[in-house]
Amino acid sequence: MRSIFRKLGNPKIFVFTIMWMMILVFVGTIAQRDMGLYYAQQKYFSNWLAWFGPAPVPGGRLTMLIMFLNMTSLLFRHTLWQMKKVGIIIVHLGALLLLIGGGITAWFSFEGNMVLDEGSQSNFIVNSQQSELAFINTSQPNYDDIISLPEKILTNGNILHPNGIPFSIEIIQFHSNAKPERRTQPKGNFYHGLAKNFLLMPKENEKEVEMNRSGVLFKISDTNSDADGIYSLFLGQSIPQILQVNDESFTLVLRRERIYLPFSIELLDFKRVLHPGTTIPKSFSSEVNLIENNIPRRVMIKMNEPLRHASYTFFQASFSQSASGETSVLAVVKNYGRLFPYISSLIMSFGLLIHLLLQLPKLLTSKGKK
Numbered sequence: 001m002r003s004i005f006r007k008l009g010n011p012k013i014f015v016f017t018i019m020w021m022m023i024l025v026f027v028g029t030i031a032q033r034d035m036g037l038y039y040a041q042q043k044y045f046s047n048w049l050a051w052f053g054p055a056p057v058p059g060g061r062l063t064m065l066i067m068f069l070n071m072t073s074l075l076f077r078h079t080l081w082q083m084k085k086v087g088i089i090i091v092h093l094g095a096l097l098l099l100i101g102g103g104i105t106a107w108f109s110f111e112g113n114m115v116l117d118e119g120s121q122s123n124f125i126v127n128s129q130q131s132e133l134a135f136i137n138t139s140q141p142n143y144d145d146i147i148s149l150p151e152k153i154l155t156n157g158n159i160l161h162p163n164g165i166p167f168s169i170e171i172i173q174f175h176s177n178a179k180p181e182r183r184t185q186p187k188g189n190f191y192h193g194l195a196k197n198f199l200l201m202p203k204e205n206e207k208e209v210e211m212n213r214s215g216v217l218f219k220i221s222d223t224n225s226d227a228d229g230i231y232s233l234f235l236g237q238s239i240p241q242i243l244q245v246n247d248e249s250f251t252l253v254l255r256r257e258r259i260y261l262p263f264s265i266e267l268l269d270f271k272r273v274l275h276p277g278t279t280i281p282k283s284f285s286s287e288v289n290l291i292e293n294n295i296p297r298r299v300m301i302k303m304n305e306p307l308r309h310a311s312y313t314f315f316q317a318s319f320s321q322s323a324s325g326e327t328s329v330l331a332v333v334k335n336y337g338r339l340f341p342y343i344s345s346l347i348m349s350f351g352l353l354i355h356l357l358l359q360l361p362k363l364l365t366s367k368g369k370k
Helices: 002-008 011-035 037-045 060-074 083-108 340-369
Strands: 049-052 055-058 110-117 121-137 145-150 168-175 178-182 198-202 215-221 229-234 241-245 248-274 281-292 295-301 307-309 312-322 325-334
Touching: 002 060, 011 037, 011 060, 037 049, 037 060, 055 060, 060 083, 083 340, 110 248, 145 248, 168 198, 178 215, 178 229, 198 215, 198 229, 229 248, 248 312, 248 325, 281 307, 281 312, 281 325, 295 312
Parallel strands: none
Antiparallel strands: 049 055, 110 121, 110 325, 121 145, 121 248, 168 215, 178 198, 215 229, 241 248, 248 281, 281 295, 307 312, 312 325
C-alpha cells in the first residue's frame, strides 16, 4: 500500500497534469470558434476522455481526478508531516478542498432561465441546453400530472416503461437538431400526427446550443387501441400531440427541460433605465414576489444584486418587449460548490502566511551573516 501511495504521490504527476490541463484549455478555447462554447466544454472539459482525431486522451474530468489522487497521496508521505512544513500542509489541504468543490459543481450543480411576463408567476426554470419528452395527463379537473423523460435516456432503441403511463415507449430516433420535411405521400394509419405527413431530418448542431431544435421519432405500444403507432415531435412544435388511452387524455410535447422549484416567483414590475438620448439600456431590474408556503415576500433583483434563496441564485440577465408588455429573463443557478473557492482561498492564503512566518527567522539569519 505504501508503494502505491509513493507512486501516486510522485510530484512529476502533478507537473504533467498541470501541463496537460493547460493544453486542454488552449485546444478547447480554439475549438470554441468552430463548435461553440457548450460543445467545446462537453468535448474537452466535461468528459473523462477527449479525442484528438482518432486518438483518445484524458479529458478534463480524468485529468482533475488524477491531480486529486496525486495530491491526496502526497499527504501520506511521512517527510511532509514536519513542523516547518505546516504552512505547506495547509496550502495542500486548501487546494484539495478547491478540487472537491469543483467536482461537486461539475456533478450536481445546474443552471437555466426563468422567463416572466409582468403579472405572471412561475415555479420552474428552463434548461436551454437539454430537452425532455413530456407526457401531460390532463384527465384530472384540478391539476395536470406530468411525466417527463430527460434527453439523456432518449437514445435510439431504448424501450421505456415510465411509472404513471399505461403504455410503453420505444425511441426510434432522437436528433439534437432537426427540421420537419413534408412527405411526398402520407403514411398509413400506423403513423399518427406529425409523423403521418412529415419526416424529421437531422441537421448539424448550431454553435449556440440554444438555437438547436431537437426532434424525436418514437413508437407507442400496449395501449390496446388504435393509439398504438409511430409518433414524432420537434422542439417548438405549435400543435401538440393528443393521445387518448382508455379514459385518460395525454398531451405529448417535446420541450426544453424543466426543473421545478419548491417556491414561485411572481414578476410585479420590470423597470429599465436608458442611457440619455439613446435606446441602449443602462440598467434594468425586476421587482418580484417570492412566494413560499403561500406567503409572498417582495424582493428587488438588479443587474449586480441577485436574489439568493434556498441554494438558488437569481440574476437579472435580460429582458424583451412586445405589444403585450415587458418580459424579464432571470438566469438561475444552483451551485452546491459555490462556497468552496472562497473557503479554499482563505485556507491557502493562511497557509502561505504561516509558511512565510516560519521561514522568516531563517531569512533574517542568512541576511545577518552576509
